[in-house]
Amino acid sequence: MSATTLSFNHIQAAHCENGVTVSLLKNSGIGQITEPLAFGIGAGLFFVYIPLLKINNGPVIAFRSMPGLIFNRTCKALGIPVVRKKFRSKETAEAFLNECLEAGHPVGCQVGVYYLPYFPKEYRFHFNAHNLIVYGSNDGNYMVSDPVMEGTNVMTAYELERVRFAKGALAPNGQLYYPKETRTVTHEQMKKAIISGIKRNVFNMISPFMGPIAGVNGIRYTGNKIKQWRDKLGLKEAGSYLAQLVRMQEEIGTGGGGFRYIYGAFLQEAHAYVPNDELLEISNSFTASGDLWRTAAVQAAGIYKGRIGSQEDFNTMGDYLLEIAEIERKAFTALKNIKWQQTNPSR
Amino acid sequence: MKKEDVPQDLGALGKITKEVCYATDDSGKYTTQLSNGWDVKATALDTAWQNVEERIAAAKQKVLANEASPILFFMEKALMDTEILAGYTGFWQWQVKRHLKPDVFKNLSEKKLQKYAGVFNVSVTDLKTMTVNEA
Numbered sequence: 001m002s003a004t005t006l007s008f009n010h011i012q013a014a015h016c017e018n019g020v021t022v023s024l025l026k027n028s029g030i031g032q033i034t035e036p037l038a039f040g041i042g043a044g045l046f047f048v049y050i051p052l053l054k055i056n057n058g059p060v061i062a063f064r065s066m067p068g069l070i071f072n073r074t075c076k077a078l079g080i081p082v083v084r085k086k087f088r089s090k091e092t093a094e095a096f097l098n099e100c101l102e103a104g105h106p107v108g109c110q111v112g113v114y115y116l117p118y119f120p121k122e123y124r125f126h127f128n129a130h131n132l133i134v135y136g137s138n139d140g141n142y143m144v145s146d147p148v149m150e151g152t153n154v155m156t157a158y159e160l161e162r163v164r165f166a167k168g169a170l171a172p173n174g175q176l177y178y179p180k181e182t183r184t185v186t187h188e189q190m191k192k193a194i195i196s197g198i199k200r201n202v203f204n205m206i207s208p209f210m211g212p213i214a215g216v217n218g219i220r221y222t223g224n225k226i227k228q229w230r231d232k233l234g235l236k237e238a239g240s241y242l243a244q245l246v247r248m249q250e251e252i253g254t255g256g257g258g259f260r261y262i263y264g265a266f267l268q269e270a271h272a273y274v275p276n277d278e279l280l281e282i283s284n285s286f287t288a289s290g291d292l293w294r295t296a297a298v299q300a301a302g303i304y305k306g307r308i309g310s311q312e313d314f315n316t317m318g319d320y321l322l323e324i325a326e327i328e329r330k331a332f333t334a335l336k337n338i339k340w341q342q343t344n345p346s347r
Numbered sequence: 348m349k350k351e352d353v354p355q356d357l358g359a360l361g362k363i364t365k366e367v368c369y370a371t372d373d374s375g376k377y378t379t380q381l382s383n384g385w386d387v388k389a390t391a392l393d394t395a396w397q398n399v400e401e402r403i404a405a406a407k408q409k410v411l412a413n414e415a416s417p418i419l420f421f422m423e424k425a426l427m428d429t430e431i432l433a434g435y436t437g438f439w440q441w442q443v444k445r446h447l448k449p450d451v452f453k454n455l456s457e458k459k460l461q462k463y464a465g466v467f468n469v470s471v472t473d474l475k476t477m478t479v480n481e482a
Contacts, residue, residue: 014367014379036369036377056426057398114426122359122392126431150364167434168427243394250388261348261369265377287371291348301387304394 004101005136010145010152014262015064018044019147020108020131021071027106029182030078032190040266041077041197042070045259046204048214049222055169056125058244061222063259065204067110067129067170071177073200077193078185084177090161093174097134097142100178106135106145110175112166118146118153128170134160191273195340198270201263206332216329223321230314238314239304246297246304260290278338285331289324296320350380358384359392399426410477416452417477418443421467424479435466 008027013019013035021038039045043065050060064070068084075082087093100107112128113119135152136143142160144153155163164174185193205215213221222245229238250258264286271279299317302308350370360366361383368382406423409415422432429447433440438459445451446459457471464474473480 012367014369035367056395057402058395118363120359120363122396125395125426148364148366168431171434240394240398243391246387246391247395250385250391258368261377264371265369268377283377284375287348294348297387297391301390305390 003136003138005138005143006101006104006106008106008133008135008145011147012150013147014258015039015044016131016147017067017070018042018262020133021074023133023145023147024071024106024108024179025074025078025080028080028179029184030080032185033074034269036262036266036269037190037194038070038074039259039262040201040270041193042072042074043197043200043204044070045201045263046214047216047218047222049218049225050213051225056244057240059241061245061248063249067131068175068177071108073197074193075179077196078183078189080183080185081180082177083180085175086172087174090165090174093164093176094157094161097176098137100176101134101137105178106133108133108177109160109164110172110177111163112168112172113163114166115159115162117155117159118149126166126168128166128168128172187273194270194273198335198338202332202336206329206336216325216332219321219325219328223318223325225318226321227311227315227318230309230311235309239306239309242300242317243304246300249293249297258290260286260293264290274340276338276340278334282331282334285327285334289327289331292320292324292327296324350378353380353382354385354387355383356386356389358386358389360384399423407477410449413449416447416449417474418452418463419447420477421463421469421474422447425467432466436462438462 009023011019011023011026013022015035018035018039021042022033022035025033025038046062046065048062053060072082072084085096087096097107109132110128111130111132112126113130114124114126116124116130132144132146134142135145140157142155142157144155144160146153164172166172204210207215210217212218226242229241233241264283267279267283267286296317299313299320303313303317348370350372353368353370365381365383368380369377370380372378403420403423406415406420410417410420422428427435429440429443433443436443438446446455446463460471460474464471467474469478469480472478
């Protein structure tokens with residue numbers, strides 16, 4: 001077995017797909033990219049509650065867009081061609097990975113966390129939308145940069161194969177992706193990408209086309225549902241549902257209202273490219289929303305710890321979400337109303 | 348969230364790696380801060396694990412009462428559902444559901460039992476007797 005280790009800088013990030021996107025893009029020449037910029041350009045902020053479906057015996061709730069979209073959208077917005085492949089056969093998947101490494105491409109892989117050896121056991125559920133980067137191989141082992149970890153890790157070929165071919169919902173099927181070529185992007189390109197990312201996120205969060213369960217409508221919908229959970233499910237299961245909500249909200253590394261704060265950071269960084277002061281004010285709204293998501297999580301914890309649990313407590317919990325929905329609706333409406341052309345009087 | 352309010356409650360992940368959090372500094376500017384974990388999050392995870400334990404215990408009772416085959420017990424223990432188990436064994440989901448019935452399980456071929464045993468990382472004998480060897 002040959003040994004290839006590519007020169008590669010491990011970057012720790014709050015969220016795995018942001019981190020993979022940032023690392024891969026930096027590695028292919030896009031020096032300006034940061035985690036908040038990748039998240040914002042990729043229109044990562046989202047909310048959806050899918051009724052009737054269940055995951056791990058609890059409700060299906062997501063606080064960010066579908067896995068894979070952040071990388072794809074960010075690359076597309078910056079005009080970078082992407083290679084993305086899925087595989088039927090494990091052998092082909094490994095052979096292709098080796099070819100990529102030999103050709104000098106660090107590669108993003110979608111994996112399941114259940115068999116991920118360096119993850120703490122407590123975190124190993126059948127969750128298949130995790131992302132990591134493989135940046136080298138040596139004697140049948142692979143060098144892995146997982147953006148939520150402080151350092152890099154080594155996995156055996158078998159271990160890597162097992163997580164690349166994890167089964168169940170969102171099965172990765174060995175999926176890998178990387179930027180096809182090294183490029184540089186101009187200030188102007190960044191600016192365009194930022195504006196289009198914001199527009200897309202506005203659409204996803206407040207457009208009436210998104211229906212009642214997605215975007216800010218989805219947050220409202222969930223808030224109202226929560227008020228019924230106690231009667232419908234019983235106190236114990238309702239508590240478990242809330243625990244699941246918090247786990248999705250606080251996905252590893254998003255540390256409290258997570259994605260809302262990253263979006264707030266994005267708007268501040270966007271200001272350097274699009275000097276419109278409204279962006280800074282709206283950033284504050286996302287900070288406020290993130291703070292309220294945190295308050296809601298504390299309330300939820302009171303319920304699933306069994307410290308509180310009256311209908312009144314569920315109403316308070318639901319009302320937090322209604323309040324959040326209004327904050328985010330206003331924030332996205334303000335973003336929608338920004339007149340982008342006027343922000344660049346020098347041209 | 349202010350930088351100094353980033354929670355530092357040591358949890359399962361915190362022992363292995365710190366997490367990056369976005370928070371604001373005194374001037375309101377966003378920056379990153381490492382966190383050891385958050386109690387609210389850790390108890391959410393504990394709650395999920397309690398649910399898992401309860402499901403395993405309930406499955407065990409069902410197997411002992413001859414209402415389900417031992418596959419149900421091992422499936423719950425591996426945090427799987429029939430869809431995931433079908434994925435790992437290569438059976439169809441309807442087949443897995445059938446194999447959860449004690450009468451069907453009794454007549455399963457050695458080859459099929461071996462598939463389940465392989466996924467659950469136990470021997471066929473242990474699979475049949477619901478024996479767990481904690482490594």
